Amino acid sequence: MLEREAAKYPFLTEAAKLVDALNLQLDDLASPAYEKVLDRAAERVVQAIEDGAVDDALDDYMTELLSFPIAVMFVSAKGEPFLNRRYALAEAVRVYFLLQDEERDKLAQIARDDFGWALKDSGERYDGVLHDFRLHFHDYLRSSSSFHEDKWKLVNRIVKNGYVLLTQREVARLIQGEAEILIKDRLKPVKINLPEPIQRRLDRVSKVFEENRTRLGGEGLPSEVINEAFPPCIRFCMEGLLAGRRASHMERFALTSFLVTVGMPLDSLVDLYTSVSDFDPAMTKYQVEHIAGVKGNRTKYTPPLCDTLRTHGICRNKDDICERIKHPLSYYRIKARRLAYQKPPLPPQASNITQQSQ
Numbered sequence: 001m002l003e004r005e006a007a008k009y010p011f012l013t014e015a016a017k018l019v020d021a022l023n024l025q026l027d028d029l030a031s032p033a034y035e036k037v038l039d040r041a042a043e044r045v046v047q048a049i050e051d052g053a054v055d056d057a058l059d060d061y062m063t064e065l066l067s068f069p070i071a072v073m074f075v076s077a078k079g080e081p082f083l084n085r086r087y088a089l090a091e092a093v094r095v096y097f098l099l100q101d102e103e104r105d106k107l108a109q110i111a112r113d114d115f116g117w118a119l120k121d122s123g124e125r126y127d128g129v130l131h132d133f134r135l136h137f138h139d140y141l142r143s144s145s146s147f148h149e150d151k152w153k154l155v156n157r158i159v160k161n162g163y164v165l166l167t168q169r170e171v172a173r174l175i176q177g178e179a180e181i182l183i184k185d186r187l188k189p190v191k192i193n194l195p196e197p198i199q200r201r202l203d204r205v206s207k208v209f210e211e212n213r214t215r216l217g218g219e220g221l222p223s224e225v226i227n228e229a230f231p232p233c234i235r236f237c238m239e240g241l242l243a244g245r246r247a248s249h250m251e252r253f254a255l256t257s258f259l260v261t262v263g264m265p266l267d268s269l270v271d272l273y274t275s276v277s278d279f280d281p282a283m284t285k286y287q288v289e290h291i292a293g294v295k296g297n298r299t300k301y302t303p304p305l306c307d308t309l310r311t312h313g314i315c316r317n318k319d320d321i322c323e324r325i326k327h328p329l330s331y332y333r334i335k336a337r338r339l340a341y342q343k344p345p346l347p348p349q350a351s352n353i354t355q356q357s358q
């Protein structure tokens with residue numbers, strides 16, 4: 001396997017063999033020559049925690065390849081099942097993006113050699129859609145068993161002579177699922193004494209994980225939705241929607257993931273979109289349920305960081321709370337607490353008034 005291929009798909013057996021052949025020990029990795037590798041390993045896990053996806057940087061093949069097993073070691077050393085799931089999914093999402101632009105032959109090779117699928121070229125077009133591949137229905141059923149959207153049900157597929165027709169993107173999505181399982185399998189709890197340079201990166205990962213644990217779990221949020229505590233960016237998205245402005249993908253994602261996380265019922269959320277815009281109701285429902293983790297890969301998405309919203313031009317009308325936080329949910333928690341303190345005290349009960357006037 002070429003270094004470039006191994007860097008793209010470091011979870012594959014051949015890539016692992018390339019790393020093994022180098023016979024690197026922990027003390028080797030602690031030397032200054034591997035600083036970049038250690039930094040990238042920590043970055044992989046941090047991106048998984050903060051963004052839910054590892055980026056597909058490929059500027060330095062060896063760094064990409066070697067950083068993967070070290071990132072796996074970092075996650076294993078944490079021994080947090082939640083982090084295991086998040087990291088495996090984030091790496092698998094990276095694979096999905098890479099596979100969509102991959103040569104068809106390469107995609108097919110991975111499917112056949114690494115997963116043993118009976119995948120063949122197709123090139124058939126139905127309803128204007130090119131189906132690049134066909135996959136034996138046994139393999140299809142196994143690899144799609146955790147997908148819950150209707151489009152993956154066998155009855156909704158075109159099946160010819162025992163083979164399911166698939167687009168390249170769909171094959172990439174199926175491989176994403178297999179990659180996630182493979183990566184998760186590698187995440188076994190380990191207790192290990194690490195040299196200082198490696199431990200320092202693990203400490204950084206731990207810090208980011210602890211800072212985000214509450215956000216990712218949605219802990220500490222008010223038990224009911226408090227509209228007045230919404231951050232300015234979310235107000236901006238919501239007001240735009242209500243005013244009929246065409247919302248960007250990121251605006252819709254930020255708004256939906258925020259409202260889901262603070263506890264707005266999904267039906268109300270779908271109604272919000274369909275009542276104020278010309279969105280397709282079925283598609284809106286699907287997208288909302290996908291973000292809420294009810295459909296698709298069962299991942300409940302949380303709103304992006306302020307930095308990300310800023311990049312997309314959604315960070316608007318900042319106020320004093322914005323200066324103190326890095327995430328819209330932190331804003332919501334602080335503002336909700338503030339509002340609770342500002343509430344006027346309840347009027348005394350009738351019995352108390354009677355007692356006071358006596």
Ligand code: SF4
Binds near residue numbers: 306316323326327
């Ligand atoms: S700083 Fe964060 S919470 Fe405040 S408006 Fe910008 S993105 Fe929203």
